[in-house]
Amino acid sequence: MSRVSPRAARLAAWIAVPAALVASGVVVSTASYSAFSATTTNPTSNWTAGTVALSDDDANTALFTATNLKPGSTDSKCITVTSTGSLPSTVKLYATSPATSSVLAQNTTVKIEQGTGGGFASCSGFTPAATGGTLFENTLPTLGTQATNFASGLGSWTTTGAASESRVYRVTYTVAAGTPNTAQGNTASLGFTWEAQNN
Amino acid sequence: MVSIAVHGGHPPRDVLHQAVDWGRLVVATAARAVVATLLGLALWSAAPALLGWHPTTVMTGSMQPRLAPGDVVVSRPVAPAEVRPGQVLLADDPDQPGHLRMHRYVETGTDGVIVTKGDANPQADSTPIERSAVHGVAFLRVPSVASPVLWIREGRWVEVATAALALSVVLLLCTVDGSLRRRGARHRGSGGTDDRSGADRDGHGREARLASVAHRTVGAAPDPTRRSLRPARHARGTAGRAPVRHAAARRASGLAVVALVAGGGAALAPGQAEAAPFGVTTGTSMRITAYTVPTVTTVSCTDASGSVVIGWKYTGDPARSFTLIDDTGAVLATADGQATSATVKLSGLLALGTQRTVRVQTNAGTWTSAPSAPVTIQHTSILGLGSGTSCVR
Numbered sequence: 047m048s049r050v051s052p053r054a055a056r057l058a059a060w061i062a063v064p065a066a067l068v069a070s071g072v073v074v075s076t077a078s079y080s081a082f083s084a085t086t087t088n089p090t091s092n093w094t095a096g097t098v099a100l101s102d103d104d105a106n107t108a109l110f111t112a113t114n115l116k117p118g119s120t121d122s123k124c125i126t127v128t129s130t131g132s133l134p135s136t137v138k139l140y141a142t143s144p145a146t147s148s149v150l151a152q153n154t155t156v157k158i159e160q161g162t163g164g165g166f167a168s169c170s171g172f173t174p175a176a177t178g179g180t181l182f183e184n185t186l187p188t189l190g191t192q193a194t195n196f197a198s199g200l201g202s203w204t205t206t207g208a209a210s211e212s213r214v215y216r217v218t219y220t221v222a223a224g225t226p227n228t229a230q231g232n233t234a235s236l237g238f239t240w241e242a243q244n245n
Numbered sequence: 246m247v248s249i250a251v252h253g254g255h256p257p258r259d260v261l262h263q264a265v266d267w268g269r270l271v272v273a274t275a276a277r278a279v280v281a282t283l284l285g286l287a288l289w290s291a292a293p294a295l296l297g298w299h300p301t302t303v304m305t306g307s308m309q310p311r312l313a314p315g316d317v318v319v320s321r322p323v324a325p326a327e328v329r330p331g332q333v334l335l336a337d338d339p340d341q342p343g344h345l346r347m348h349r350y351v352e353t354g355t356d357g358v359i360v361t362k363g364d365a366n367p368q369a370d371s372t373p374i375e376r377s378a379v380h381g382v383a384f385l386r387v388p389s390v391a392s393p394v395l396w397i398r399e400g401r402w403v404e405v406a407t408a409a410l411a412l413s414v415v416l417l418l419c420t421v422d423g424s425l426r427r428r429g430a431r432h433r434g435s436g437g438t439d440d441r442s443g444a445d446r447d448g449h450g451r452e453a454r455l456a457s458v459a460h461r462t463v464g465a466a467p468d469p470t471r472r473s474l475r476p477a478r479h480a481r482g483t484a485g486r487a488p489v490r491h492a493a494a495r496r497a498s499g500l501a502v503v504a505l506v507a508g509g510g511a512a513l514a515p516g517q518a519e520a521a522p523f524g525v526t527t528g529t530s531m532r533i534t535a536y537t538v539p540t541v542t543t544v545s546c547t548d549a550s551g552s553v554v555i556g557w558k559y560t561g562d563p564a565r566s567f568t569l570i571d572d573t574g575a576v577l578a579t580a581d582g583q584a585t586s587a588t589v590k591l592s593g594l595l596a597l598g599t600q601r602t603v604r605v606q607t608n609a610g611t612w613t614s615a616p617s618a619p620v621t622i623q624h625t626s627i628l629g630l631g632s633g634t635s636c637v638r
Contacts, residue, residue: 081333115535
């Protein structure tokens with residue numbers, strides 16, 4: 047083995063730099079190619095970096111499918127929303143696909159509360175939160191125009207992502223006692239959507 | 246090592262030293278390659294900002310597997326007309342003011358808005374983005390380079406400390422061949438006016454601190470034979486004022502470069518907002534339908550000695566009452582909610598077969614039903630005489 051000549055040492059000192067710059071360029075271009083060349087989505091469930099996950103206990107049934115409502119009719123139902131994601135997130139509630147132009151809708155108020163206890167099967171045991179217990183209390187058309195997306199959504203439930211967290215929401219509708227005769231046979235509908243986005 | 250020294254003296258020991266020297270050269274070169282690669286990646290992350298491009302750090306896995314958290318993605322501004330479905334866009338997040346969204350353009354919504362979706366998200370983003378909110382199209386991906394930003398943000402200090410330690414070790418390894426390079430310069434300078442020459446007569450003097458570090462790691466026990474071969478520590482202690490100053494200057498400049506790179510990286514790449522929000526929804530619905538007060542059926546008319554009995558059938562929720570009305574809306578008779586008939590007797594002193602149409606209306610609460618099918622009755626009376634009220638068939 048020959049002795050390390052200073053020339054070789056100096057050459058070695060600097061040869062790494064251009065080589066590495068080329069290497070970094072190759073890394074960036076191949077990574078960019080693989081990331082952006084395909085325009086189709088290729089979903090995977092192998093998330094390693096954390097997820098936002100949200101579910102409810104309604105088993106894909108409607109919270110209310112109420113018929114034969116008369117002036118003064120009222121009912122409450124509860125639904126449990128559970129966040130199981132591993133990322134801290136904000137959960138908001140908003141209305142989707144509102145069909146609330148009828149006389150019935152205009153004369154129906156909705157109250158949305160959040161708290162603990164109870165569930166989709168029964169509201170028994172539901173306790174509204176001490177602060178911010180009532181998220182909304184106004185007419186059905188107002189809900190359909192006021193809370194329409196995540197930005198305008200109701201509530202500010204922030205999850206830590208450390209463990210599964212649940213909240214129970216109680217929705218109460220009341221058909222006003224003075225609802226006019228023209229509301230007969232009317233319908234009204236809207237969807238309640240809870241959305242979680244990571245912070 | 247000791248036995249070699251006893252047996253043969255210099256040649257075998259030289260071979261060993263040469264092997265160690267080559268090893269140091271390889272290690273230092275590899276370490277420099279690692280550092281230069283990191284710097285190159287940092288350059289790719291930050292330099293496009295000078296062109297007005299937009300580097301962002303991917304903070305979530307919503308675009309996996311194409312983009313991973315810790316990646317830096319550089320977006321290139323494009324004209325709104327050039328934005329096409331399939332592209333990964335960087336845009337203001339309408340859901341969270343001040344945040345950026347980096348998701349794929351999946352379809353065009355109503356009014357030309359852009360519907361986006363994270364590849365790994367189960368649903369498209371609930372709120373579409375306006376074309377004017379688009380900052381650019383993702384163009385370059387620098388993998389994993391901003392992972393420390395992610396770790397700091399998530400408070401993963403173990404990873405941060407590990408990365409810092411690894412970087413320090415690599416930076417230190419970059420310098421282990423310093424003596425090999427400088428040896429030649431000293432040889433050349435030994436006959437001239439170089440002030441280092443006095444201390445470096447044997448060609449080993451300037452390895453100073455780094456060489457001693459290397460030796461400490463190679464063999465912890467001081468070897469008496471070493472001292473004569475390598476008077477580095479002597480040089481440092483006795484004649485090495487100037488070399489120490491130079492070494493200090495080198496160290497300081499090295500630290501300055503590292504600080505500059507770290508500071509520049511911190512100022513440029515992570516300063517950008519996070520991209521790629523992760524969203525998921527769940528929901529339920531409500532549908533309410535109002536009652537329709539039923540109308541009576543099978544309305545009949547039966548004569549009953551000067552009056553008529555109007556009968557009907559009613560099925561439905563119990564009614565409060567029934568009202569019998571004529572064409573003008575005048576109430577001819579009322580009956581309670583359980584009744585299925587009512588007697589109508591028209592009054593008037595002079596009537597010659599005056600016909601009236603009778604309908605039955607159901608009253609439920611404050612609501613009333615639509616009028617029933619009509620039956621016609623007539624009234625014949627001359628000063629209270631005549632057939633009275635009768636059915637018309």
